[in-house]
Amino acid sequence: MRNKGYTIRKKTGFRKVDNNKSAEEILKEIRKDITPRNDYREQSLKIHGLICAKCAREFSEKNRHLLTVHHKDGNSRNNPPDGSNWENLCVYCHDDEHSRGLLADYLSKSK
Numbered sequence: 001m002r003n004k005g006y007t008i009r010k011k012t013g014f015r016k017v018d019n020n021k022s023a024e025e026i027l028k029e030i031r032k033d034i035t036p037r038n039d040y041r042e043q044s045l046k047i048h049g050l051i052c053a054k055c056a057r058e059f060s061e062k063n064r065h066l067l068t069v070h071h072k073d074g075n076s077r078n079n080p081p082d083g084s085n086w087e088n089l090c091v092y093c094h095d096d097e098h099s100r101g102l103l104a105d106y107l108s109k110s111k
């Protein structure tokens with residue numbers, strides 16, 4: 001049958017939020033959503049170390065927040081566990097990397 005996936009869903013409207021859930025539980029769920037996205041950062045720092053791949057500036061536990069993870073192919077969903085798509089860049093180099101990309105993008109489009 002071709003119409004297999006065609007089911008009529010009743011809209012539940014306001015009942016979308018489960019009243020049995022506490023605010024804490026909801027918060028936990030939100031965090032669950034956020035965590036995997038941040039996870040690659042820790043992974044990358046572990047694999048590549050606390051050092052900027054561009055300017056070779058070294059970081060410590062104190063200022064590690066200045067070190068960010070850049071995705072070489074620009075796709076933040078491409079997170080191979082071996083770290084091959086990651087590059088640890090300090091915020092300055094990271095900014096530089098992206099502004100160049102944007103500029104190149106802009107220049108190629110403004111013909």
Ligand SMILES: [Zn+2]
Pocket residue numbers: 052053054055056057089090091092093094
């Ligand atoms: Zn740097």
Ligand SMILES: [Zn+2]
Pocket residue numbers: 069070071094097098
């Ligand atoms: Zn980046």
